[in-house]
Amino acid sequence: MDMIFSAFAEVLSPFPLIMNLMGVMVGMIIGALPGLGSVVAISICLPFTFGMQPLQAMALLLGVYCGSNCGGSIAAVLINTPGTPQAAATSIDGYPMARMGKGGTAIGWALGSSIFGGLFSCAVLVVAAPTVASFALQFGPLETFGLILMGLTCISSVSGKNQLKGLAAGVIGLLLACVGMSPFTPDARFTFGLYALDGGMDTVAVIVGVFAISEVIDRAERMLHEEQGSVLSVDRLKMPRIADYRGRLWNLVKSSIIGTFVGILPGTGATTAAFIAYGEAKRSSPRRDKFGTGEPDSIVAAESANNAVTGGALVPSLALGIPGDPVTAIMLATFILHGITPGVRLMADNPAIVYGIFVALAVANVLMWPCCCLTTRMFNYLLKTPEPILMGLITVLCVLGSYGSRGNINDVAVTIGAGIVAYLLRRSGFPMPPIVIGLVLGQQFEMSIGQMTLYKADLGWWEYISASPIALCLFAVTALILCMPLLRRLRTRS
Amino acid sequence: MKKEDVISGVLLMGLSAVLYTQTLVDPSEIMFEDDIDPMKYPRMLIALLALLGAVLAGKGLRLAGTVSAVPIFSRRTLSVMAVLFLYAAVFTTVGFFVSSFAAAFAVAFIMGWRRIPALIAVCGFSMVVIWLLFTYILRIPLPVGTLF
Amino acid sequence: MNSLFKRLGLAFACTLLAAGSALAAYPERPITMIVPFGAGGSNDLPARVLAGMMEKKLGQPVVVQNVVGAGGTQGTTQIAQARPDGYTIGFDPTGALCLQPHMKKLPYGVDSFQFIGMATQQPVVLMTSKKAPWKNIEEMVEIVKKAPGKYIVGISGKGNMSHVPVLALARHYGLKFRYVPYRSTPEIMKEIAADRLQFHADMPVALSQYDVYGLVQFSDKKVDNLPMPNSADIGLNKNFIMWQACIAPKGIPADIVKVLVDTMREVVNSPEYAEAVRKLSMNPWWMEPEQAQAFYAEEFTSYGEALKEALAN
Numbered sequence: 001m002d003m004i005f006s007a008f009a010e011v012l013s014p015f016p017l018i019m020n021l022m023g024v025m026v027g028m029i030i031g032a033l034p035g036l037g038s039v040v041a042i043s044i045c046l047p048f049t050f051g052m053q054p055l056q057a058m059a060l061l062l063g064v065y066c067g068s069n070c071g072g073s074i075a076a077v078l079i080n081t082p083g084t085p086q087a088a089a090t091s092i093d094g095y096p097m098a099r100m101g102k103g104g105t106a107i108g109w110a111l112g113s114s115i116f117g118g119l120f121s122c123a124v125l126v127v128a129a130p131t132v133a134s135f136a137l138q139f140g141p142l143e144t145f146g147l148i149l150m151g152l153t154c155i156s157s158v159s160g161k162n163q164l165k166g167l168a169a170g171v172i173g174l175l176l177a178c179v180g181m182s183p184f185t186p187d188a189r190f191t192f193g194l195y196a197l198d199g200g201m202d203t204v205a206v207i208v209g210v211f212a213i214s215e216v217i218d219r220a221e222r223m224l225h226e227e228q229g230s231v232l233s234v235d236r237l238k239m240p241r242i243a244d245y246r247g248r249l250w251n252l253v254k255s256s257i258i259g260t261f262v263g264i265l266p267g268t269g270a271t272t273a274a275f276i277a278y279g280e281a282k283r284s285s286p287r288r289d290k291f292g293t294g295e296p297d298s299i300v301a302a303e304s305a306n307n308a309v310t311g312g313a314l315v316p317s318l319a320l321g322i323p324g325d326p327v328t329a330i331m332l333a334t335f336i337l338h339g340i341t342p343g344v345r346l347m348a349d350n351p352a353i354v355y356g357i358f359v360a361l362a363v364a365n366v367l368m369w370p371c372c373c374l375t376t377r378m379f380n381y382l383l384k385t386p387e388p389i390l391m392g393l394i395t396v397l398c399v400l401g402s403y404g405s406r407g408n409i410n411d412v413a414v415t416i417g418a419g420i421v422a423y424l425l426r427r428s429g430f431p432m433p434p435i436v437i438g439l440v441l442g443q444q445f446e447m448s449i450g451q452m453t454l455y456k457a458d459l460g461w462w463e464y465i466s467a468s469p470i471a472l473c474l475f476a477v478t479a480l481i482l483c484m485p486l487l488r489r490l491r492t493r494s
Numbered sequence: 495m496k497k498e499d500v501i502s503g504v505l506l507m508g509l510s511a512v513l514y515t516q517t518l519v520d521p522s523e524i525m526f527e528d529d530i531d532p533m534k535y536p537r538m539l540i541a542l543l544a545l546l547g548a549v550l551a552g553k554g555l556r557l558a559g560t561v562s563a564v565p566i567f568s569r570r571t572l573s574v575m576a577v578l579f580l581y582a583a584v585f586t587t588v589g590f591f592v593s594s595f596a597a598a599f600a601v602a603f604i605m606g607w608r609r610i611p612a613l614i615a616v617c618g619f620s621m622v623v624i625w626l627l628f629t630y631i632l633r634i635p636l637p638v639g640t641l642f
Numbered sequence: 643m644n645s646l647f648k649r650l651g652l653a654f655a656c657t658l659l660a661a662g663s664a665l666a667a668y669p670e671r672p673i674t675m676i677v678p679f680g681a682g683g684s685n686d687l688p689a690r691v692l693a694g695m696m697e698k699k700l701g702q703p704v705v706v707q708n709v710v711g712a713g714g715t716q717g718t719t720q721i722a723q724a725r726p727d728g729y730t731i732g733f734d735p736t737g738a739l740c741l742q743p744h745m746k747k748l749p750y751g752v753d754s755f756q757f758i759g760m761a762t763q764q765p766v767v768l769m770t771s772k773k774a775p776w777k778n779i780e781e782m783v784e785i786v787k788k789a790p791g792k793y794i795v796g797i798s799g800k801g802n803m804s805h806v807p808v809l810a811l812a813r814h815y816g817l818k819f820r821y822v823p824y825r826s827t828p829e830i831m832k833e834i835a836a837d838r839l840q841f842h843a844d845m846p847v848a849l850s851q852y853d854v855y856g857l858v859q860f861s862d863k864k865v866d867n868l869p870m871p872n873s874a875d876i877g878l879n880k881n882f883i884m885w886q887a888c889i890a891p892k893g894i895p896a897d898i899v900k901v902l903v904d905t906m907r908e909v910v911n912s913p914e915y916a917e918a919v920r921k922l923s924m925n926p927w928w929m930e931p932e933q934a935q936a937f938y939a940e941e942f943t944s945y946g947e948a949l950k951e952a953l954a955n
Contacts, residue, residue, distance in 0.1 A: 030632070036632070039680075039681060040632075040634070042681070042682075043681030043682070043686075043706075043708065044632055044633055044634075046681060046682065046690065047690060047694060047706075050690075050691075050694065136832075137832065137835055137836040138836065140833065140836065140838050164546060164549060164550055164553070165502075165550065167546055168506060168543065168546040168547065168550065171539055171542050171543045171546065172543070174539050175513065175536065175539050175540070175543065178535070178536045178539070180711070180712060181712050181713065182532030183532075183799075183823050183825070184530040184532055184800065184823060185526075185530070185532045185800055186745040186746050186800055186801055187532050187746075188712070188746070189516070189517070189532060189533070189536060190513060190516050190536070191516075192516065195719070195747075195748070195749055198711070198712040198715065198716065199710075199711025199712045199715075199716040200711060200712070202711075213578065216574065216578075216601065217571050217574050217575060217578075218571075219605070220570040220571050220573075220574045220601075220604060220605050221564055221565065221568045221570045221571045222564050223605065223606075224570070224606075225563055225564050266829060266832055316832070320832075320835060321851060321852060321853075322828050322831055322832045322835065322852070323828045326680060326681075326682070329682050329683070329826075329828060330681055330682030331682075332682075332851070333682040333683070333687055334682075336687075336847070336850070336851060336921065336922060337687065337918075337921060337922070339921055341850055341851065342851060343851065343852060343853060344853055385616075386607065387605065388601070388602040388603075388604075388605035388606055388607035389598075389602045389607060389613065389616055389617075391601055391602065391605055392597070392598035392599065392600075392601035392602035392605075392617070393598055393620055395578070395581075395597055395598065395601050396594045396597055396598045396620075396621075396624065397624070399581065399582075399585065399594070399597075400590070400594070400624065400628065400634075400636065403585075403634075403636075403637075404628065404632070404634040406708065406709060406710045406711065407634070407676070407707045407708055407709040407710070407717070407720075408709055408710070408711055408716055408720070409585070409586045409637060409720065410716075412582050412585045412586075413582045413583075415582075416578045416579065416581065416582040417582070419578065420575050420578065420579070423571070423575075424566070425502070427498070427562075427566045428498040428499070428501070428502040428566075429498065429499070430502070443825075444825075446535050447823070447824075447825060449535060450530050450535075450823070451822050451823070451824075453530060454530070454794075454820060454821075454822045455794070455822065455838070457791070457820065526800060526801070526821075526953065629672060629705075630703075633703070633705045633706075634705075634707065635672065635674040635705050635707055638729075
């Protein structure tokens with residue numbers, strides 16, 4: 001307990017606090033730029049950490065981590081461009097709200113849920129890290145496969161009335177993930193002989209194209225058919241009142257739990273967490289019929305889940321020294337640069353730094369509030385630009401963002417191509433989120449199928465699967481999710 | 495008949511046919527003994543896509559058509575697509591400055607902005623700001639082409 | 643207001659133009675250092691250390707750009723195809739330079755680069771779980787021989803530096819492993835911690851980071867901080883040494899190369915650099931460009947042979 005108090009004192013002393021604040025602000029702005037996400041934000045800040053004390057460095061990086069997670073949703077709500085992939089689920093209801101002139105409220109919901117999700121996962125991290133981390137170890141290829149299968153069922157929940165088209169879009173996403181090097185042989189696939197495609201489709205490049213570029217093309221014509229011009233401008237961020245959360249509290253807690261767990265488990269990440277939570281909210285929310293037309297419930301689910309991943313991903317990183325995602329991998333690398341060995345002994349050997357991280361994470365979540373208000377204000381100025389000019393600038397920023405996300409010049413062509421195709425699909429009634437789900441989960445999905453085949457070797461499939469109770473559970477839940485609509489229909493009929 | 499469903503269904507089937515031919519490309523000579531066939535999984539996906547396309551087209555034939563007030567292809571959307579296409583094509587060779595300036599200008603122009611001097615000023619100014627932002631603050635080098 | 647903007651933009655454009663065309667001494671604008679692997683990895687961190695120290699000496703930012711994709715070949719291609727004006731250089735490890743070109747057709751080959759110099763070197767180490775039933779290489783060979791195909795090696799890609807050395811070792815002893823690909827080292831380490839797989843070959847930095855120990859290092863020289871038999875000790879006369887080099891596209895002007903080489907030599911031989919890379923369990927290693935070029939050509943052929951041998955299994 002003393003440890004926590006002294007950690008509080010240390011983190012709240014001026015310099016680490018300033019680092020934390022700067023991290024959140026920088027992360028928020030970079031996250032809000034289309035295409036540039038957590039990994040880019042953190043690698044930008046990485047060189048600055050070389051000269052800092054370990055705790056200051058961690059405060060900076062944790063701030064960037066949380067900030068970029070939240071910043072992505074600002075762009076998702078206001079310009080229908082998820083700044084980061086994990087904000088894709090937020091735009092489903094956030095953007096319709098912004099179109100109705102309630103952008104500030106939508107961001108308020110997003111921010112409130114993000115803070116709750118972040119603090120929730122932070123609490124789990126503090127209380128139960130070692131216990132829960134050993135649970136993460138039980139997730140091998142088979143269990144990961146089960147988890148991904150569960151994630152893929154979200155394709156159905158985000159597709160609304162167009163189940164068939166949603167499924168087709170999901171398959172297209174999975175196929176996009178196949179482009180490039182096969183994970184099992186040195187062959188490149190679906191490259192049509194172009195070397196440029198060997199690197200595969202970058203998730204970020206495709207998402208920026210699918211959401212933002214297609215929106216630009218769509219607006220070009222649609223703005224002629226609308227009576228008023230841009231209604232996007234928000235006056236300012238409006239936090240929901242506590243009373244507004246009545247009836248949404250369980251959704252908030254449930255989504256935070258989903259986010260934390262997906263964060264702890266390897267191989268999937270924040271985007272999946274957001275979509276699983278969205279799917280769950282859509283199944284259980286009393287306002288599920290309004291999903292997709294600007295219902296705060298869906299923002300609450302997506303945002304609390306994707307920010308809860310931060311604390312979850314730190315669980316295996318701090319307890320076992322095994323990073324849960326690329327961002328925590330960079331954090332652990334920073335440890336090594338400062339001569340601290342991450343791993344099972346970290347908590348025993350360097351309790352001060354570990355408690356410092358707990359506190360810094362919590363503080364970063366709280367600091368998101370003022371930073372988000374400020375960033376929204378800045379975005380607001382940008383949105384006051386007349387729509388044609390705004391669309392021109394968005395086009396340029398999107399292309400640069402997709403280029404900057406992994407520095408690959410070919411990704412520019414991918415973004416534009418994805419945008420044009422997505423526009424055509426969109427106008428033919430295909431939902432866009434399934435493409436993202438397929439693309440994000442595709443690689444790991446194929447990987448886990450191949451790994452399962454290799455691990456299983458001469459065993460029979462049933463023999464192999466039945467050895468894992470976790471996998472059986474996951475399969476059962478997946479089956480249940482898929483059968484639910486049918487059961488519900490049967491019940492209403494009788 | 496719901497036209498766009500039929501067309502997209504047929505196109506999906508066409509796409510799966512094209513992708514299927516890509517799975518028949520000769521694998522490289524280098525094969526390790528425990529290699530998994532890299533094309534098995536995508537082939538299953540392709541088959542599923544073709545099936546979905548067929549169902550979509552078939553169902554579309556029986557559904558009543560709807561007409562959207564906003565045309566899919568119009569002069570505006572087609573020109574924006576053309577601009578984007580060109581932008582991607584020349585981005586690296588011409589360099590960030592010229593291509594991005596031209597793209598931002600053209601998109602705004604197509605969308606009906608006619609106050610040219612103001613547009614040039616805004617576009618030019620934003621490009622410089624973006625360049626400074628990327629190069630010095632974000633430290634992401636932008637491609638510098640023959641013209642800049 | 644508008645005219646103000648215009649004038650401001652014009653002024654900016656003029657300064658930039660002037661900067662671009664003036665014949666000042668190299669370098670006059672930021673230099674990009676392409677790293678073909680992700681940020682925070684064992685190929686990225688030494689590059690950032692090197693870039694940080696070089697930029698202090700050059701007086702211009704040296705910006706690390708991570709160009710990720712296709713086992714490092716996308717980034718390496720971008721280095722090879724960059725304009726040879728000295729403003730794009732790269733930091734590349736053995737795998738992408740020596741192994742990948744033998745695996746598939748690539749837009750670059752052994753003669754696509756101008757070496758600036760070598761930066762680090764460290765042997766590949768075969769690591770194993772502390773829970774495994776063996777304690778050293780002899781016991782391991784004995785146990786694995788009895789159960790062919792039972793023990794599993796995690797690799798981070800087919801035919802890369804985590805795969806080929808193990809294949810060579812397996813061939814040397816007549817062992818049979820199963821190889822399961824993963825996307826990254828942490829994922830493999832997780833499986834080792836969960837006792838689902840037993841082996842992984844990687845750079846020594848993983849030894850201090852994860853709960854594993856080294857069985858053998860693939861080098862015929864002994865390295866101080868790696869207390870384990872080397873490949874000479876076990877009679878495998880093969881070197882699998884991960885080196886990292888600073889390279890530039892072919893055709894870059896000689897005077898610019900000289901500036902870069904001089905700066906890099908100074909940095910790599912400095913004690914601060916040595917200290918920084920030792921923290922990453924790497925060893926500073928300087929080699930003049932001509933020697934490095936010759937050494938690369940040699941390594942290139944020897945890896946080609948190693949791969950061919952591995953495939954003959």
